[in-house]
Amino acid sequence: MVGRKQFDVDEALRRAMHVFWRWGYSEASIDRLTEGTGLGRSSLYATFGDKSTLFRKSLQRYVQTYHPLYDQALSGPHSNPSAVVAAYLQVTLNRIADPTVPDGCLLTVSATQFPALDPESQTMVRAVIDGVRAMLEQALRAAGVDDQEAAELALCTLATNKSLAVLSRAGFSNEDLTTVAAAAARYPRVTTSTP
Template sequence: MPGRKQFDVDEALDRAMRVFWERGYADASLDTLGTATGLGRGSLYGAFGNKDALFRSCLDRYASRYGTHHEEALTAHAGDPARAVEAFLEATLARIEDPSLPTGCLIAQSAAQSATLEEDSGARVRALLEGQRRRVRAALAPAPAEGHVLDELATYVVAVNQSLAVLSRAGTPVSELRAVARLARTTVADTLARAADGGGRPPA
């Protein structure tokens, strides 16, 4: 039919997402993206806009696909914040261990390359990180602790989560990453226990 796209948009996005994931925004050239997707520059621009717009579409696709696993992990343990955090980090480790996927995390890699991103793309990366922090904060909400303690814990958990991705990209063994995740879970559990006992804010 006239005007009908002669390619699978979802498949093209998946392939472009993998290029950005493996190479980072700066090193994902239009030629490389075209080779990966099988599309010429004209088709890429026609379907997705410019490189920056395509990158944002890939970020959203990544967040939708893998963010769902994190959301399910958190909600599966409603009322048990420490267990929810453990499951949240386990979702990241499961992705890291998947041999069919690139190492690291597209969002973590993009955050590290923020200086190379256009303003809109940088804002999208920050928004995705903030969304992750809000989901973790919601999972911590049932804990009997002051709001500022839960806020700090949520930021801490997101920081650990992103660190797991960065360390995996640097070749850190999964066994060591799991040790980091266990310590994070213990830190959250101990902090919440102190708060429940009236200990308040964790020591600096």
């Protein structure tokens, strides 16, 4: 039928997400995107718009796929801050160990290429990172940590998450990554607030 798309748009977006995830925005050329999605240039542009728009749609898909897993892990209840950190980082370890997706993290690789992104994409990347940080802070407060300690520990946990993604791309073993996550989960020695 004329004008009807002859491909699965959702699957093409998933594949585009993997191209950005593997190569980062700068190296995700249109040639790599067409090869990765199986679409011609005209179909790619007609369906998703320009590269920056496709990147933002890919990042949104990534968030929709993985953030519910973090949300579920952090929903608790957790008896202490170490349990919060361990639950959060376990989701990261599970994603990294998944052989069906690229190494690392799309959000992390996007943050490392921040200057290459257009302003709208920069705003989106930062908003997603800030959202994760807020999610961690909320879970830590629910585990009895005061506001200042929750803010500091959330930032450190977020940094550990990003470090795990970078180390995985550098070929560190799952055993090494698990060691990092376990050490980070042991670190919180904050005194929980009493009701």
